[in-house]
Amino acid sequence: MKFSKQRELILDTIMKSDIHPTADYIYNSLKKDNPNLSLGTVYRNLAQLVENGFIHKVSMPNQSDRFDKNIKPHAHIICDVCNEVYDIDSSSIKCFINNLSSEHDVDISSYNIVFKGICKSCKKADLKI
Amino acid sequence: MKFSKQRELILDTIMKSDIHPTADYIYNSLKKDNPNLSLGTVYRNLAQLVENGFIHKVSMPNQSDRFDKNIKPHAHIICDVCNEVYDIDSSSIKCFINNLSSEHDVDISSYNIVFKGICKSCKKADLKI
DNA sequence: ATAGGTGCAAAGTCTTTGCGCTTAA
DNA sequence: TTAAGCGCAAAGACTTTGCACCTAT
Numbered sequence: 001m002k003f004s005k006q007r008e009l010i011l012d013t014i015m016k017s018d019i020h021p022t023a024d025y026i027y028n029s030l031k032k033d034n035p036n037l038s039l040g041t042v043y044r045n046l047a048q049l050v051e052n053g054f055i056h057k058v059s060m061p062n063q064s065d066r067f068d069k070n071i072k073p074h075a076h077i078i079c080d081v082c083n084e085v086y087d088i089d090s091s092s093i094k095c096f097i098n099n100l101s102s103e104h105d106v107d108i109s110s111y112n113i114v115f116k117g118i119c120k121s122c123k124k125a126d127l128k129i
Numbered sequence: 130m131k132f133s134k135q136r137e138l139i140l141d142t143i144m145k146s147d148i149h150p151t152a153d154y155i156y157n158s159l160k161k162d163n164p165n166l167s168l169g170t171v172y173r174n175l176a177q178l179v180e181n182g183f184i185h186k187v188s189m190p191n192q193s194d195r196f197d198k199n200i201k202p203h204a205h206i207i208c209d210v211c212n213e214v215y216d217i218d219s220s221s222i223k224c225f226i227n228n229l230s231s232e233h234d235v236d237i238s239s240y241n242i243v244f245k246g247i248c249k250s251c252k253k254a255d256l257k258i
Numbered sequence: 259a260t261a262g263g264t265g266c267a268a269a270g271t272c273t274t275t276g277c278g279c280t281t282a283a
Numbered sequence: 284t285t286a287a288g289c290g291c292a293a294a295g296a297c298t299t300t301g302c303a304c305c306t307a308t
Contacts, residue, residue, distance in 0.1 A: 001287085002281085002282055002283070002286080002287050002288070003282065003283085004281085004282080004287085004288055004289080006288080006289070007288085022272095023272085023273080024272085036289085036290065037289090037290085038289070038290045038291065038292095039273090039290095040273090040274075040275075040289085040290070040291075040292090041288080041289060041290070043272095043273060043274070044274085044275095044288080044289085045288090047273095047274090057190075059188065059189075059190035059191065059243075060188075061186075061188035061241045062188065063272095064271085064272060064273090065272085065273090075229075077233070077235055077237070080238065086233075086235075088229055088233055088235075090228065090229055090232055090233075092225055092228040092229065092232070093225070096221055096222070096225040097244075099219065099221040100204075100217055100219055100221065100244070103219055103221070104206070104215075104217055104219070104249065105249045105252065106206055106215075106217075106244075106246050106247060106248055106249055106252070107246045107247040107252060108206070108244045108245070108246040109209065109245050109246045109247075110244070110245045110246075111242070111243065111244045111245065112190045112241075112242075112243045112245075113240070113241075113242045113243075114188075114240065114241045114242075115226075115229070115235070115237045115239070115240045116237070116238050116239045116240065116241075117235050117236045117237040117238045117239075118235060118236040118238075119235055120233065120234045120235060123234065123235070123236060130262090131261080131262055131263070131306085131307055131308070132307065132308090133262085133263055133264080133306085133307080135263080135264070136263085151297095152297085152298080153297085165264085165265065166264090166265085167264070167265045167266065167267095168265095168298090169264085169265070169266075169267090169298090169299075169300080170263080170264055170265070172297095172298060172299070173263080173264085173299085173300095174263090176299090193296085193297065193298090194297085194298090
């Protein structure tokens, strides 16, 4: 993989972000200071960064894919209230997968787990009302 | 919800199928005997059937949505070898979600869980080679 | 009678790709 | 020098929608 300014900017955007950005978000963030950047380039680089293990792609039901700097296997929750996506990291995931593998006699190599619900801060906010 | 022949056919197709069909699959299955059926009608009815709780929609990473007659919450696995989608039903899912809810202080209302891996029959087939 | 459903085709959203030019190595 | 990457715009895959007509109730 040859170095490119664009790829570096894209990776940087993801690394600095906590919101699991979409391709479009990345494109628009960078477009301001890099007016020649093209959306195709963003998609091409994201695919390559995923393929090379620098980032993870998270498929969101009925929404654009998001990209995650956290490459350790983990799940996500999207909040019904604030619409933010949060990491759900848990030792119980591993255990869960082990159970499934033996119960169902399958080999699991990867997963895409997205919960819908209400996040910690929106739960708190709701209590205050 | 008013009765319609088309909706009945669509629901029937899903109920009789074990493959978690896509909109396009349903459309093409029915098109043979119902040449006037339109893909828009299939999508509209699927949305309505989901909304009314007759079926479930399953979002597959990088693929068309699939529709599931099994409306009990459960997970799925897509096989890397045969590409089939199977239900993963497990008492450990409920337990897993309970753990997460308390660990992460979130309320989980629904989920879309898709594993990738090798299914039971492909594992068996592989052993024979 | 009329609210809801249909077929058709156009449009929308998200993503990929072909091509000729540019650039890192 | 040259393989890899870029910008641009067109195309692709999947899904939704506007509209005029039809149909269950």
